[in-house]
Amino acid sequence: MSMEDYDFLFKIVLIGNAGVGKTCLVRRFTQGLFPPGQGATIGVDFMIKTVEIKGEKIKLQIWDTAGQERFRSITQSYYRSANALILTYDITCEESFRCLPEWLREIEQYANNEVITVLVGNKIDLAERREVSQQRAEEFAESQNMYYLETSAKESDNVEKLFLDLACRLISEARQNALVNNVDSSLPGEGKTISYLNCCNFN
Amino acid sequence: MYGVCGCCGALRPRYKRLVDNIFPEDSEDGLIKSNMEKLTFYALSAPEKLDRIGAYLSEKLSRDVARHRYGYVCIAMEALDQLLMACHCQSINLFVESFLKMVAKLLESEKPNLQILGTNSFVKFANIEEDTPSYHRSYDFFVSRFSEMCHSSHDDIEIRNKIRMAGIKGLQGVVRKTVNDELQANIWDPQHMDKIVPSLLYNLQHIEEAESRSPSPLQTTEKERENPAELAERCLRELLGRAAYGNIKNAIKPVLMHLDNHSLWEPKIFAVRCFKIIMFSIQPQHSHLVIQQLLGHLDANSRSAATVRAGIVEVLSEAAVIAATGSVGPTVLELFNTLLRHLRLSIDYELTGSYDSAINIGTKIIKEHEERMFQEGIIKTIGSFARTLPTYQRSEVMLFIMGKVPLPSLHHPMDPGKTGENRNRLIQIMLLKSLLQVSMGFQCNNMLTALPSSFLDPLLSPALMEDGEIRLIVLEILICLIDRHLNRRKFSSISTVPDIAVLKLKVDKCSRPDTLFMKKHSQQLYRHIYLSCNELSNVQAHYEAIYGLLVMISIELANEEVVVDLIRLVLAIQDMAISNEDNLSAYSRCALHALCAAYLNLICQLTTVPAFCQHIHEVIEMRQKDAPYLLPEDVFLEKPRWSKSVEQVEVNLLFLQSKVSEVLGGSGYNSDRLSTPYVPQLTDEDRLSKRKSIGETISLQVEVESRNSPEKEERAPAEEITFETLKKAIVDSVAVEEQERERRRQVVEKFQKAPFEEIAAHCGARATLLQSKLNQIFELTIRPPPSPSGTITAAFGQSQNHSIPVYEMKFPDLCVY
Numbered sequence A: 001m002s003m004e005d006y007d008f009l010f011k012i013v014l015i016g017n018a019g020v021g022k023t024c025l026v027r028r029f030t031q032g033l034f035p036p037g038q039g040a041t042i043g044v045d046f047m048i049k050t051v052e053i054k055g056e057k058i059k060l061q062i063w064d065t066a067g068q069e070r071f072r073s074i075t076q077s078y079y080r081s082a083n084a085l086i087l088t089y090d091i092t093c094e095e096s097f098r099c100l101p102e103w104l105r106e107i108e109q110y111a112n113n114e115v116i117t118v119l120v121g122n123k124i125d126l127a128e129r130r131e132v133s134q135q136r137a138e139e140f141a142e143s144q145n146m147y148y149l150e151t152s153a154k155e156s157d158n159v160e161k162l163f164l165d166l167a168c169r170l171i172s173e174a175r176q177n178a179l180v181n182n183v184d185s186s187l188p189g190e191g192k193t194i195s196y197l198n199c200c201n202f203n
Numbered sequence B: 001m002y003g004v005c006g007c008c009g010a011l012r013p014r015y016k017r018l019v020d021n022i023f024p025e026d027s028e029d030g031l032i033k034s035n036m037e038k039l040t041f042y043a044l045s046a047p048e049k050l051d052r053i054g055a056y057l058s059e060k061l062s063r064d065v066a067r068h069r070y071g072y073v074c075i076a077m078e079a080l081d082q083l084l085m086a087c088h089c090q091s092i093n094l095f096v097e098s099f100l101k102m103v104a105k106l107l108e109s110e111k112p113n114l115q116i117l118g119t120n121s122f123v124k125f126a127n128i129e130e131d132t133p134s135y136h137r138s139y140d141f142f143v144s145r146f147s148e149m150c151h152s153s154h155d156d157i158e159i160r161n162k163i164r165m166a167g168i169k170g171l172q173g174v175v176r177k178t179v180n181d182e183l184q185a186n187i188w189d190p191q192h193m194d195k196i197v198p199s200l201l202y203n204l205q206h207i208e209e210a211e212s213r214s215p216s217p218l219q220t221t222e223k224e225r226e227n228p229a230e231l232a233e234r235c236l237r238e239l240l241g242r243a244a245y246g247n248i249k250n251a252i253k254p255v256l257m258h259l260d261n262h263s264l265w266e267p268k269i270f271a272v273r274c275f276k277i278i279m280f281s282i283q284p285q286h287s288h289l290v291i292q293q294l295l296g297h298l299d300a301n302s303r304s305a306a307t308v309r310a311g312i313v314e315v316l317s318e319a320a321v322i323a324a325t326g327s328v329g330p331t332v333l334e335l336f337n338t339l340l341r342h343l344r345l346s347i348d349y350e351l352t353g354s355y356d357s358a359i360n361i362g363t364k365i366i367k368e369h370e371e372r373m374f375q376e377g378i379i380k381t382i383g384s385f386a387r388t389l390p391t392y393q394r395s396e397v398m399l400f401i402m403g404k405v406p407l408p409s410l411h412h413p414m415d416p417g418k419t420g421e422n423r424n425r426l427i428q429i430m431l432l433k434s435l436l437q438v439s440m441g442f443q444c445n446n447m448l449t450a451l452p453s454s455f456l457d458p459l460l461s462p463a464l465m466e467d468g469e470i471r472l473i474v475l476e477i478l479i480c481l482i483d484r485h486l487n488r489r490k491f492s493s494i495s496t497v498p499d500i501a502v503l504k505l506k507v508d509k510c511s512r513p514d515t516l517f518m519k520k521h522s523q524q525l526y527r528h529i530y531l532s533c534n535e536l537s538n539v540q541a542h543y544e545a546i547y548g549l550l551v552m553i554s555i556e557l558a559n560e561e562v563v564v565d566l567i568r569l570v571l572a573i574q575d576m577a578i579s580n581e582d583n584l585s586a587y588s589r590c591a592l593h594a595l596c597a598a599y600l601n602l603i604c605q606l607t608t609v610p611a612f613c614q615h616i617h618e619v620i621e622m623r624q625k626d627a628p629y630l631l632p633e634d635v636f637l638e639k640p641r642w643s644k645s646v647e648q649v650e651v652n653l654l655f656l657q658s659k660v661s662e663v664l665g666g667s668g669y670n671s672d673r674l675s676t677p678y679v680p681q682l683t684d685e686d687r688l689s690k691r692k693s694i695g696e697t698i699s700l701q702v703e704v705e706s707r708n709s710p711e712k713e714e715r716a717p718a719e720e721i722t723f724e725t726l727k728k729a730i731v732d733s734v735a736v737e738e739q740e741r742e743r744r745r746q747v748v749e750k751f752q753k754a755p756f757e758e759i760a761a762h763c764g765a766r767a768t769l770l771q772s773k774l775n776q777i778f779e780l781t782i783r784p785p786p787s788p789s790g791t792i793t794a795a796f797g798q799s800q801n802h803s804i805p806v807y808e809m810k811f812p813d814l815c816v817y
């Protein structure tokens, strides 16, 4: 009998400028709500959500970091053990997009090499105030080898998809690694022997 | 409903039944104690079952968490805790696995109560010493989660504080658990330290808020225990206290980062507080590592705002005091070098108004007054560090700083132009102020070794006399160095005390090294005092310092010969005020008279020769009656009272050299010497310095002759060449040769040690300097250029070129080398 109540465990860290909606995305996903008057995150926040994909339980450990500059050193210390990073910007805020290269440098410096990074443009419900076109963001993401997705935490657009696709992607990465390395598990907490399995499509 | 399915109950393994039995029907009733005892007894007697018991308990607990049956969760956790406490044995290892999984499970929950419950269990576990190490246990999640809890922003303040405190206790637990066990996760790795330290600091930082909120002193003791800041501080102290040599760096780095990120260098109270905690907590032998890291951080911030740099420097200064002897560590000069480098940088920023004169002009605005404050901070810090040093290192540091003072000599090319001059002046001031800090409270019992020529020569250089501010600092430095019995305070103002007994002076007999020191350097000091008196820009502070210096020499370094020379010196200063060749103001002249009166009043009482005292007191009394403007009590006031009448001072208001030598000669003092007027020995450096140009030197020599001419004979009788004076002349020239040798040694040393570029630059500069000197000399066409090789030839060259044959010349005793 396995003591685990999951088949896979992945650590996901959200990063990006302050106010782009990281906390709202996480709470929409984990609690199914859009918190009114969400205050700025202090240091880090932590949430757990277990999802089922094709009969397998995937536990997602989600670390939501503060975008504020002053917490930068503590938040950076969380990149290291992340399996995936969700780099978020606000499509209605050019500045948050222009800061992306800086974030990529931080990822380069602090995250581990195998980390999967997804670029997320949030607040698409505010289409009339859009400052960054989808095409521009897509091109940027492609140039940096990132997946790209646009979301609205408010309208719950693409939020589930964001996390579920990411989970699928992580599972197939994990399987590949396991096959390559010929070991049971290269990921912490993974509680199952690997059999080849086609997962859902990643965007 | 728990585990009581009757039909299958009997088929269940015994351990499962025992576990099931500890749970009551109603979770409100709590753990069933008697059954818990049975379970414990079973676990102790069959330790091989322990891991299964753990696994089963965990399984139940997981299910209860999922079903929100928190009462049962608590019971399961309590049981796990009790088993953990009871079973100190080999098999605990596997049990711990399931135990930790359960703690993690609770910590994953959003419910504050479960988080706190999990933390409490973890803390209990952390305090257990396990017999066997566990190789594969990872505390990554715990560190991450506890750190996160330390930042809780729960809406309810009380709950928020509880979560934060749980986080802190959890971190403390991880540290305790892992710190002594190298097989386990290395808690000192940056990946952990970068979470733990900022989390503690974040809570520590909010102590002010927390304190201001506590309403009455009665409640504070209760409140204090409930205070995350207090707890964070204790945890930080414990952590740092456990840090070994190799871990200090990783522990301090995040502190620096945190202070950077949260802009906490600027009000600096918190930064200072942090480093006080650090310095008091770490093992004292590591304190120099902290200092080094702070220095490194200062370097890293060399282009940050002055306020940030000032904060770091302030912290350094405070840390130095705490670390006391161990603070500087093995790299004394490196430390001072770094501080001096930042001093220079700041001066450049101040002058250029930019962090980089080449690029980015105007991108960052330099605030001049902030740079000034930073500079003062550096100077204070230099003082703090210097005070922790033993004597020999202190004089080494003084020599080092002195060596950095830009001087227009052969060794230091000066920056040309107006800005260059300004820069040099500022650097001179700042370095000398640093030197003053180092000198303060420096009690060297051997002046001779503590203050070698290589230090005194540049300090007494005429280049440092021209500027009023610099001149004053130099005088203060000299006073500090000589005043080893802290008498200086008693002479901070100039006066003619009728009885110096009231001053309660502390005096030791002049030691042998002191005597030797004076043999070697007294003429330099006298000359410095004499020339300082003759500066037009002197204000009261200068006279006070000159007076202080005279007094300190008299108290600390005087033997009979020195006393005689000091009296001659002061009488020469009186002459200076009378003859007024340099057009001193009436105020300056009054001040010099007053200075002489005050000094002679003091020295006569120190000699305790009644006739001497009588003469001095007579003159003072006469002045009190007829010319109070010649006394310190009138001159050295906020609104000085002085008079133009100083231009014509009656003889009976003056101290007479003839009288003094007569009365002192009667008491066994060397009256021949006493009756010889003091004339300063000038070096070629004096002659080459900007203001004391050769022209002036020549006029000074002419003056020497005229002073010895018949008209003034009664005040300055011509000197006979006696055996004594000849001997003296020879001895003096030996001293000069010695100085010269020392200087050569330094030059050689410099060329051996300095990098090639420096030598090349220096030689170029030296050539231009020499060229300009030559030009200067040829312009005057008085005599051939002095050979650059040194004092002696130059001096002889000078006397040979006088029209008077050497054998006919009346040598004023101290004028000859």
Ligand SMILES: Nc1nc2c(ncn2[C@@H]2O[C@H](COP(=O)(O)OP(=O)(O)OP(=O)(O)O)[C@@H](O)[C@H]2O)c(=O)[nH]1
Residues within 6 Å of the ligand: A016, A017, A018, A019, A020, A021, A022, A023, A024, A025, A035, A036, A037, A038, A039, A040, A041, A042, A065, A066, A067, A068, A122, A123, A124, A125, A126, A151, A152, A153, A154, A155
């Ligand atoms: N219209 C709209 N507003 C959003 C959306 N997501 C977040 N916001 C708003 O954006 C603001 C910031 O959201 P947060 O989730 O706190 O942002 P954050 O990235 O977590 O900020 P930090 O914690 O400071 O790093 C809040 O006022 C949210 O209401 C969205 O999808 N649409």
Ligand SMILES: [Mg+2]
Residues within 6 Å of the ligand: A022, A023, A024, A039, A040, A041, A064, A065, A066, A067
């Ligand atoms: Mg947030």
